[in-house]
Ligand SMILES: Nc1ncnc2c1ncn2[C@@H]1O[C@H](COP(=O)(O)OP(=O)(O)O)[C@@H](O)[C@H]1O
């Protein structure tokens with residue numbers, strides 16, 4: 001696959017805060033890449049650097065084959081010449097223009113007949129299911145409708161790359177779900193390279209073809225959603241992704257390759273590692289039983305939280321606390337004894353010092 | 361987000377990348393506009409100030425009369441020594457300074473008492489009729505600042521300093537004492553009645569913005585009412601009080617009209633009138649020494665003030681957000697209070713006008729009986745015995761020319777001020793956090809600390825000779841426009857900045873991403889979104905320029921005379937009725953202008969005043 005955006009050693013500082021720290025990243029054509037991370041980790045800054053709204057301090061950015069930013073060459077192409085579209089978190093619709101004007105603003109400078117423009121507007125509105133809203137002012141529409149118009153405004157001028165900065169964060173939960181469906185469809189239909197910024201892991205996991213997880217200006221892992229979820233590259237990623245949260249336990253790997261967690265051991269696929277590790281296991285990768293099972297480890301059910309489709313069980317043993325996810329409504333009673341088995345395939349070990357995944 | 365120290369990499373001073381970066385910086389609209397603004401302000405403010413300073417330490421041809429042996433163009437401390445240490449220093453400098461300070465402090469205090477009390481009553485009590493009080497509070501501001509002074513003279517003149525007896529003397533037969541008729545007291549009162557509007561607007565905005573839950577919280581915590589007022593309410597209102605203070609103080613320091621009408625006839629000179637009398641005898645070196653002293657005083661006041669309130673706050677007013685304030689119950693007395701307030705407002709707004717109109721309807725001045733009624737000062741033919749032979753005001757081509765000059769000046773000034781405001785707002789807001797932006801912002805503030813008459817004085821020295829490609833401008837109409845626009849820069853940049861801040865930066869960025877260049881972004885996005893405040897700013901500038909006197913009095917010539925300066929000339933020639941008629945004409949034009957401009961969307965004088 002060809003590369004739509006190539007970023008080399010990009011650094012952006014604000015005063016002595018390094019918002020983006022030596023980031024290198026290739027975004028493949030046609031992919032849906034999500035920049036995911038907690039608030040303040042530099043996602044927006046990275047996106048703005050790509051857009052050209054912010055000038056980085058160091059590094060290079062290519063869009064397609066075109067060098068749009070280079071600190072060593074002193075090049076910075078203005079945003080309007082980078083062939084990008086950006087959807088802002090707060091929509092940024094021009095309040096003094098009707099929807100139609102908002103959408104044709106970018107088209108006016110391209111030599112286009114009124115009929116062509118008309119068609120563009122109609123098509124784009126249809127794509128976001130907002131046909132017939134041409135004559136509204138932004139303030140005359142709900143938040144969800146404005147969101148769709150903001151999207152249509154970008155679609156209307158057909159940029160090579162779609163950029164979106166937390167476009168759904170101002171919507172209520174219901175609308176956000178609907179828009180996720182639509183955005184994913186849109187990507188499927190247009191096949192346009194999309195860079196999407198969010199702090200919401202569900203959005204990232206559901207829509208992306210790849211996810212870049214950021215922390216303090218550094219990309220921690222760039223992978224498919226599946227890899228990110230099942231093989232988090234660092235403890236930070238493991239902890240950040242997943243709801244309920246991953247279980248993290250301090251232990252030691254013994255000669256036999258078993259993880260010693262104090263009063264019990266967990267056997268895993270053999271790792272060629274020794275010494276102190278952090279074991280990560282997701283709540284759904286622990287099997288739970290109300291009666292003793294072979295190799296089952298005895299715990300006490302501290303709290304049981306059924307949630308319809310699934311239930312969370314909080315289990316205690318000594319000072320260890322685990323969260324287990326069980327499908328359906330759990331029959332476990334609080335304070336009863338339970339027996340747990342870890343799925344050896346799904347257990348990941350991390351180096352205690354560096355927090356990096358230990359590969360098998 | 362990691363905190364790192366930036367490694368210092370030694371770079372060759374000039375390389376291709378640096379050059380490219382530099383030119384890109386230079387090409388960005390904010391930088392271009394900032395640089396243009398810097399050049400404009402440098403030319404309009406800094407160079408004139410410098411030239412003024414130079415004039416005070418150089419001999420000029422005019423000095424040869426009283427400085428024997430002077431060599432034109434030579435460096436000298438002559439003017440400074442003469443104004444500060446010679447025998448005449450007391451009369452020329454120190455007495456006027458004392459008088460100016462007396463008047464400024466007096467007027468400021470009185471304006472505070474009137475405006476502050478009124479604001480408190482309107483915002484924090486359940487007194488009825490708040491709307492009408494609000495409207496009436498702006499009225500004195502529309503009138504020229506010396507209107508009340510002129511009316512005062514019509515009422516109280518006692519003939520001491522020549523001129524005809526006032527209405528009071530005519531009716532009672534006894535002459536009011538000198539201290540009522542002329543001098544500091546009437547100047548203070550007449551200025552305070554004009555400037556109390558500032559206090560009223562600032563304090564009421566501040567009081568409105570105080571969240572009364574703060575006070576309620578203190579009350580719940582067991583604090584007494586007096587303590588709450590002292591510890592909570594007062595500190596929150598202090599910035600507004602100080603804004604009112606420096607606004608009024610620096611205006612009264614540089615004001616010319618009042619002291620000229622009520623002070624000069626009894627030789628009670630202030631800095632401004634002394635400055636003027638020095639320029640009329642072409643003693644520019646001496647005059648500029650006074651101007652510089654005046655500027656230093658004003659600057660000190662503003663600086664001390666800003667130290668107290670924290671930078672800038674003092675001239676930014678607090679935007680009233682309108683919390684539901686807890687209101688003091690006044691019971692029955694509230695109607696009486698409303699009646700007193702409204703009566704007072706009507707008296708100070710309407711009575712002066714009535715007195716002025718009455719005086720213009722009297723054939724012979726000083727007689728206020730019915731058989732003396734006449735329209736001759738308005739529509740009389742030229743008559744050697746009346747008004748030095750000038751025809752009635754409405755038939756007088758010189759006055760129509762003055763009126764037209766006034767209107768032209770006000771319109772040009774309002775337009776360029778508004779335009780500069782939008783540009784400065786853009787340059788400053790976009791440049792926030794950069795050195796360039798900061799310099800622009802600070803330079804834009806400079807005219808604020810220069811009192812009106814001194815600001816006018818600054819321009820005398822500037823434009824008597826040509827500067828670079830620019831021809832000498834002294835005596836031209838253009839100079840009046842330049843000085844008026846320059847004096848308005850602080851206000852226009854303030855309103856431009858607040859308008860820009862209303863426009864989220866994403867709106868412009870969205871346009872940039874959509875491929876719009878800076879020009880298109882400015883005219884299609886920024887300008888339409890910031891121009892809502894344009895109209896009220898325009899209106900405010902129009903009115904202040906129409907009735908501005910101190911600023912231009914030193915710069916007008918017979919051919920560029922405006923109505924405001926004509927009133928002074930008529931007074932000085934002893935044709936007071938004619939002067940009064942011109943004031944009435946001036947106020948009428950302002951009211952018509954106000955009416956027309958406020959028809960447009962967003963045109964509100966109160967809004968323009970920043971409350
Ligand atoms: N214009 C700016 N000036 C100064 N600091 C900024 C600016 N923009 C962002 N930052 C800082 O850079 C860091 C990253 O910000 P941002 O990219 O907005 O994070 P995110 O979008 O991931 O929440 C934060 O610490 C933020 O405070």
Ligand SMILES: [Mg+2]
Pocket residue numbers: 043044045166
């Ligand atoms: Mg962000």
